[in-house]
Amino acid sequence: MAIPLVSKLLRAHLLELASKDERLDGRGRWEGRETNLEIDILPRAEGSAKVTMGDTIVYAGVKFQLMKPYPDRPNEGGLMCGAEVRPVAGRNWEPGPPSAESIELGRVVDRGIRESGCIDVKSLCIIPGEKAWQVILDLFAISDDGNLFDAFALAGIAALKTATLPCERFEVGQDQKLELSSLPIMCSYHKVGNRFVYDANYKEELGGDERIHITLGEDDHVHSLQKGLKGIFSAEEFVEIMEKAKDTSKELRKLVNSVVGE
Amino acid sequence: MAIPLVSKLLRAHLLELASKDERLDGRGRWEGRETNLEIDILPRAEGSAKVTMGDTIVYAGVKFQLMKPYPDRPNEGGLMCGAEVRPVAGRNWEPGPPSAESIELGRVVDRGIRESGCIDVKSLCIIPGEKAWQVILDLFAISDDGNLFDAFALAGIAALKTATLPCERFEVGQDQKLELSSLPIMCSYHKVGNRFVYDANYKEELGGDERIHITLGEDDHVHSLQKGLKGIFSAEEFVEIMEKAKDTSKELRKLVNSVVGE
Amino acid sequence: MAIPLVSKLLRAHLLELASKDERLDGRGRWEGRETNLEIDILPRAEGSAKVTMGDTIVYAGVKFQLMKPYPDRPNEGGLMCGAEVRPVAGRNWEPGPPSAESIELGRVVDRGIRESGCIDVKSLCIIPGEKAWQVILDLFAISDDGNLFDAFALAGIAALKTATLPCERFEVGQDQKLELSSLPIMCSYHKVGNRFVYDANYKEELGGDERIHITLGEDDHVHSLQKGLKGIFSAEEFVEIMEKAKDTSKELRKLVNSVVGE
Amino acid sequence: MGGYGDIEMIDENGLRMDGRTATDVRPITIETGVVPVADGSCRMTWGTNDVIVAVYGPMEAHPRKIQRQDRAVLDVRYNMAPFSTTDRIRPGFNRRSREISKVTSDALESVVLLEMYPRSKIRVEIEVICAEAGTRCVGLTAASVALAHAGIPMSDLVVSVASGKINDIVVCDLNKEEDNYGEADLPMGILPNSGEIVFLQMDGDLSQEEFQTAWDYNVAAAYEVHKIMIEALKNGGVN
Amino acid sequence: MGGYGDIEMIDENGLRMDGRTATDVRPITIETGVVPVADGSCRMTWGTNDVIVAVYGPMEAHPRKIQRQDRAVLDVRYNMAPFSTTDRIRPGFNRRSREISKVTSDALESVVLLEMYPRSKIRVEIEVICAEAGTRCVGLTAASVALAHAGIPMSDLVVSVASGKINDIVVCDLNKEEDNYGEADLPMGILPNSGEIVFLQMDGDLSQEEFQTAWDYNVAAAYEVHKIMIEALKNGGVN
């Protein structure tokens, strides 16, 4: 990703807004943008979702492949999660091999899903040591107006929840739903104008400092954390955003359940 | 390939020549350069040819490998066609991964041969689903004075026509000729000075606009077309070069047959 | 590797020193820096050594993998030798794919060991045509103050001499020592101030011309030679350094034997 | 071109398996403005094809060595999303995508008035979200709509259509099944105002007569598709 | 995080397999100046981990396009030597190394006074020679020592420690066996003078209560490790 020059004016403006507890687009500090979730919108994918958060738009598609289980885990299938931010998504995203930014994006979303244990990799085994399903979750950004992390995570878990194992096409029995035992949800906080806000948009990211990504599962269990970018934060600051993440993750989980069906 | 700067003078000169129905090197509009075809000149290849068209010189070499047929086509072998224009061939060709230009070169020549159906891929099968021949045609430029497309296509089809399946070396029976059921021939036209000419040389390419590649088979059947570069042409212009391609392809087919033997 | 600009002053200074038969760090023309060899210092490697020659520090680690023998040599295992000079080792070494310099380093050290025949590749075969050991020798520079070639070669042969085949971990019998039938030793000479010196340091390399690498085995048999860099030398010059290499290689062989045990 | 002619793709009434006549084009929708952060964009569905195009620019071309003193640089990328086909596509370099990007760029360069923006760059990003058959035609057509939506001046829109041959019959706008068993494919890029050509490819086997029919079908279809493009731009306005 | 809980990793007395209590850190040594040609360097062993860090700079940043007018560029690389693990690591590009390099760089940028060296570059090279568990923590901690050894001004040292969970018990500084069977891992980068955080990752499964315990263990351990760092810098001096 090309690094845009950030004017000192933008940073000063964000600082001033923060001092009045305001944000660029009029939102409250912990308020997210309007979020829309659609499912089953990619006819060639075995599971799919589209998430719109303000002007940020992403797709998630699930495909399955047969794999040979790893020798040390003969009874398990696999999960692969790739995030691609191609130059279609914004003027600062560049073509070429994956940037450090998009590698981090993919790995942080991947960990949140993987570490929650929501997919029982043992249930993906077809013949121990010989054949198992590999779940491939592809995250694809169409429009980046900030906070791709949460948009990807939300689209990703929704796409998985709608996915169907294409057993018939691969001639290994009848098609069946991919079972998810829980719904890990990521909430991201960005330090803007010297205080953390939820769901920063692109301009806030541009004039901001560090960001913190929290993935919570059922009963507020923590499954994944990541601090990104240059910046220092205190234990008190962290406690505050963790509290907020507990609330917001519950709301987003409700959204997924209402759209996909529990 | 490095993009050389084209002087406006060259374009103006070409336009003036065109207005008098003349060309840089004195040729007529539809006249090709002196073309020479030699065969069997690469001792390590199973089929080979060298084509000289004026100062453009290329080699084509055929090698065979054993392959496992693709699951959806168990009774077929394969054809692979690669064009390499290494920096030996001219001051503007650069080292490194294949440029967009050389990818287009390889793919256009490949399609002309492949789509003509001149190689019966079923005849390349040795044991269905297990073993088949892969034909590899390597096109290699030594000197680029323009119109590598036609030179590659001509050398390629001639090399294939001289090729012998190395059955003995691979211990699958006795050596035998590769059968070709037809001789697809490519003719390329370049818009220079606002009109199409046949077999443009390097300077004409440099000061020209779009080019059109036509591959014709027996009975003037069309097997492949490609328009390259920026430029607009009319239906009437296309009809004219198609008529010329019918004549020229017959002449070049005669040349191949006279050198290789029908 | 970034090419540092060499001041004419340095070259002039080296020339002047040479005229007085002196060197930058006070050594004699054929005198090496203090050389220290440690073994068994990498707990995860199956054989390892660390060599310190003045401020040049390198590690060598041996790992084993199972391989399928090549079809034309069904009774043989393999040796792979890779040299990596990562940017940790000095301010002019750069990240990215291996430079021409580090490729040459790896290949010259590899040839010295391979061509001496000190590893009997037939003894690495476990089941002919099916399973054999591949010996992987990784050379890794920590600090480059010149003459990485000799440091790598010395660490490499010492690491191999300490290596143990991990038969138990791979479940193919009991662990056993890797047998070496000889100890090839490399000695490198650099033309500095218009005369060859032994074991050039970084500054001498910087202000020097060509270098010559000689690998000698038992009874002074020659196993590998390489001339590197721009420069011209005479037959007489070569005879002189060959004589010196005979002496120095014997001393270094003694060092290896004293540390590793014969 | 597979050319397995034993499957009946056209019935006794001359209708194709999806009910179209030989000259019918698949259903098409166009929506502009679908990438809010871009300077111009559109989504085009054409049969089951689903393609999104974003346009960025004109903006400063950098590094400076890619700048042209007398015109803008056009930077066109065609890409298929990993989930756009039945078998997943691995991200990364791909000879087919490189070639389609190049011919699409060549076609668009023929109509975009690049001389109006010296030293600048215009990026055109074509993303195939769902592929059926003829994605290169959909991409090129949608790209000219997105350029218009971005307000980039052009001498004309480009309409791209492909005709082909199945069961020895020439038909317009092959769908996926027809493409799998088809014997030839002739995609063209047509300027609807002059009838001139900026894009042309073909492979397979066509007699001179069949070739002429396929050409004529493409030109006729281009005028129909053009109407839908104009309608979408009227509705969506220019950014 | 494997999470195979049937192996007993903690005995009835609360002691771990290597004899440590829940809050004990593995043995640590630090030696500075181990890369003589570098501007600053150190070797840190932490359990069986063996990490070497070299610092080069501040030096001119080139090519010029990477220069920043108002500060130095920090160029951090984390790499594992091919022989650092039981299964050999193939040299070359690696997503995991790229990500660890980035988060380490982010953490160090938070403390290095980059504004003091406009237009220049500081290189930090972290090489894992032998890996046990927690190499990213060792790398980050050792990097801050090497920067101090190079005389680069910083607002504070960074101490990085990870706590985790095994057999449903939270413990500090997982060793290799514990890591293999562990159920969670929480690495943090702590500024010992302010208690603030510059690095934070976590994966696995921790309840809110367990999470708090792991956090507290890390903070306590950081103060202990900090003492060893200070001692090493006193002994080794600044280059």
Next chain:
Amino acid sequence: MGGYGDIEMIDENGLRMDGRTATDVRPITIETGVVPVADGSCRMTWGTNDVIVAVYGPMEAHPRKIQRQDRAVLDVRYNMAPFSTTDRIRPGFNRRSREISKVTSDALESVVLLEMYPRSKIRVEIEVICAEAGTRCVGLTAASVALAHAGIPMSDLVVSVASGKINDIVVCDLNKEEDNYGEADLPMGILPNSGEIVFLQMDGDLSQEEFQTAWDYNVAAAYEVHKIMIEALKNGGVN
């Protein structure tokens, strides 16, 4: 070096399988001007080896960062065409080619008067069209002819020859079969006017005495090959 010594490569009269004595060189032809668009070129056949070299330049070196203020940059590439060997060679990066390019470049830099062309670049492109044994020697020798044909000033031509050992006997200029079963190979690059050396490699096993014999064979052969080079340049003239 294979070293399978059970095949008789030399008969009782000291003749090799292709009829040569121990010191005979394979048949050689040289033709200049074979790449018409280049500034200098030649084709050299040596046994079944067939090598084409083109020289471009001196021309402006760009990007500017590769320029040297006091001399020209020499850019040498050695490459084997995919059809040059029995098993096809895949195009692309190749450690062997990279190393041979480097040693060839080092050898040529020793004789080309680069100081005469500050800030410029000279490209030498060596393409092996058909390989037998000793392609690096043929490439280096042909490159010096092509440079002379391009009118680039040199202090001397370079003649490269390799001697080796088969069946414990030292012979000059190994052919393919001899190379397959040979026990050592000593390629050298010799300046025929001074007898000095600019290129030297060796691998295998040679006693000090055998080594001296191989060296002497190379020097003697170099004078013979040099005559053919001079003859070709006389016939072909300078471009």
